[in-house]
Amino acid sequence: MSVVGFDLGNESCIVGVARQRGIDVVLNEESKRETPAIVCFGDKQRFIGTAGAANSTMNPKNSISQIKRLLGRKFADPELQDDIKAFPFRVSEGPDGFPLVHVRYLGEERSFTPTQLLAMVLSNLKAIAEGNLNSAVIDCCIGIPVYFTDLQRRAVIDAATIAGLRPLRLFHETTATALAYGIYKTDLPENDQLNVAFVDVGNASMQVSIVGYKKGQLKMLSHAYDRSLGGRDFDEALFKHFAAKFKEEYKIDVYQNARACIRLRVACEKLKKMLSANPEAPMNIECLMDEKDVRGFIKRDEFEQISAPVLERVKGPLEKALSEAGLTTESLHFVEVVGSGSRVPAVMKIITEFFGKEPRRTMNASECVARGCALQCAILSPTFKVREFQVNEGFPFSVALSWKPDAQNNESQQTVVFPKGNPMPSIKALTFYRSSTFAVDVLNVDTDDLQITHKISTYTIGPFQSSKGEKAKLKVKVRLNIHGIVSLESATMLEEEEVEVPVSSTSEVPKDATRMETDDAPQDPASSSANPS
CATH class of the missing domain: 3.90.640.10 (ATPase, substrate binding domain, subdomain 4)
Incomplete structure (x- = not known):
């Protein structure tokens, strides 16, 4: 069984594999540790990775890069529109409102969705891993930015499915870095908490996390980010x-x-x-x-x-992460910097002045995410025995359910089911009293990020009929799975015996990939109940 971690960067990707002696970063066909995230289309064949990068200068309009910026986003997204202006290739709006990339391939005009392009990149990374391990690679962990929306997370899973991969977990890059840092430390305190700030300035985004360590565990205290600062x-x-x-x-x-x-x-x-x-x-x-x-x-x-203008924005995520963690700069023990963008001296100066202590570089700035993902894959895999280390991950957004009451009142009611920082995975149960089919919206709430869509999806529950002729009592289960995807899992009518009620989703998703039910890895769900009227 494969134990592989993929760091999907905006510019380049890294593959980490777990072996009996530890984590190795795999070399590609050119014996390089980083593989460009580029797909180049030619008249006779397609070039991916290092071959794609070599051909991109000669064939810029058919060389697709920065795929991660296109993934799971509406074409009308203002941030996406800013990115498109700098792309040498043509991007248009598809019939479903999502972007389509146009290229000339095998002598004719073709269009591809970002999910299909990401699947090509993942197929190349999979081939690199298989060539190194001399065995099939299916199970893996994939690193994603903490700010990825529900649509973007689904798009990554769809791309992995197309590439023949089965992600055991979509792992936040900040958490992967924290795991790669903490799991090898033998001097973590038993009772007191060691607080470490991780500042990741990548190619296209900046992510900051504050993590509390104790012996054998880490807890994510806060996340903050600027998705367009790198x-x-x-x-x-x-x-x-x-x-x-x-x-x-x-x-x-x-x-x-x-x-x-x-x-x-x-x-x-x-x-x-x-x-x-x-x-x-x-x-x-x-x-x-x-x-x-x-x-x-x-x-x-x-x-x-x-x-x-770029440097002025560096301080914002630092302040937000520290505030949400409820800590002061004095209560932070260490500051670790990673990511290619963190090498700019002016960025380091701002970080040093803000925290009042010299940032450290105890990890490889480019490889820590891939190593953390491979470690998480090893923890989830039955193949490897890994040192006991608990990862207490928190979901970065607040998610609520909204519905209209049975009465003539048109005002919607809503309740927060997964508050910000809720453990992942988690299951919550709500009880409804209804006489006929009704709809429930899943919403992102309490966020100041304008790029996060308010509505995630809509579910229709029904039809159903109570044998008692009164309002039926329905138990609805909502799941936040290990990938950070929220779904309304089931609805059951509670009478003398439990009766399953049909649940149908009308989620707005790009119509380009095979939808996959995301079966979670072994989980320890936090369950609770609520009783909406």
Whole structure:
């Protein structure tokens, strides 16, 4: 049985596998530890991963990257619209309101959904793992951002199903990092709590979590994030700076040439890395556009000045995570930084000033999520014996049920079934008294994140008929499963004997993938009951 963890990054992916001696990061066909999350379509074949990245410069309009940003989001989403402007490939609105990616493949125009594209990336990662293990890979854990919505979580599971994988758990990246940090520590306190802040600045997003450790366990105290603050935003600031500079000096407009845009963005990313270690750095690109060689130069101070709007947003998630955890900077014992974007010195300076202590880098900044996912897969798998370590995960959103009463009153009633921080997985039971078929909405509530859709899904319960001729007493079970997906699991009419009542869902989902019932791994559900009138 395979024990594999996948870190699905916005820019690159990493595969971790569990062996008897510990966790290894698997090398791809080019003996690299990171595999680009790119699918490139050609006239004769398709290139994925490292091969896709090698072909992307020559074929930019058919090279699809940043798939994670497209996944499970409406085409009209303002944040998605901002992302699309920087994509060299064409994205349009599909008939169901979700994005469709258009490419030229095998000599004809084709369109793919983000879920299908993610399935291609996962198939490639699966092949890398199978080549290393010399056995079939089915069971796995997949790392996802903590801010992923219900739709995005379902889309990841659908993509995994298409790729022939069975996720034992969609694991929050922040929790995976916390597990990879804590499970090997032998000096965790028995009674007192060790509080550690994890700051993950990735390619496209920033996530902050505060974790409380005791011997043999971790508890997630808070989550905070900025879904559009990452390393690529610093690249974009450099890109705009040099695009304007080259237009003035060399009279070339890179925005008119997709290949020139890609080459300049690659050069800007390299320049950002050079500025992380040096106070100044040059840029030289041969034949960028119109057969013109270009040269540029920038100092770190100037880079930080043009990146000021991005840097101003770093403090927000830090403040929110600390506030929600109910802690002060003095009660934090350590601050750990991970993620490729955390290497920018200005970001480190802000983190240091906020917490009043020097951040540490005791883990590999790029590989900790994949290692944590592989560890979680090993914990859930019967194949491996892993040190006893309990992961107390909390759901990052509040979820409520809403319904209309039986009376003529049109005002809806609602109750919060899974408050923010609720353990995952969990089952709650509610009792309704109804005389005919009725609808129940599942809602996200109490969130200040404008990107989180208010309504998750709608369920119709019925038809049913009470043998006593009065209102039937119905017990409705709601499940928050191990992946963070909420569903109305069953409805039972409680009379002399229990009678199952039909439950049908009208969830709004992209019509592109096989829907899969998500059977949970072994769980310890927290159950409770409520009695709506």
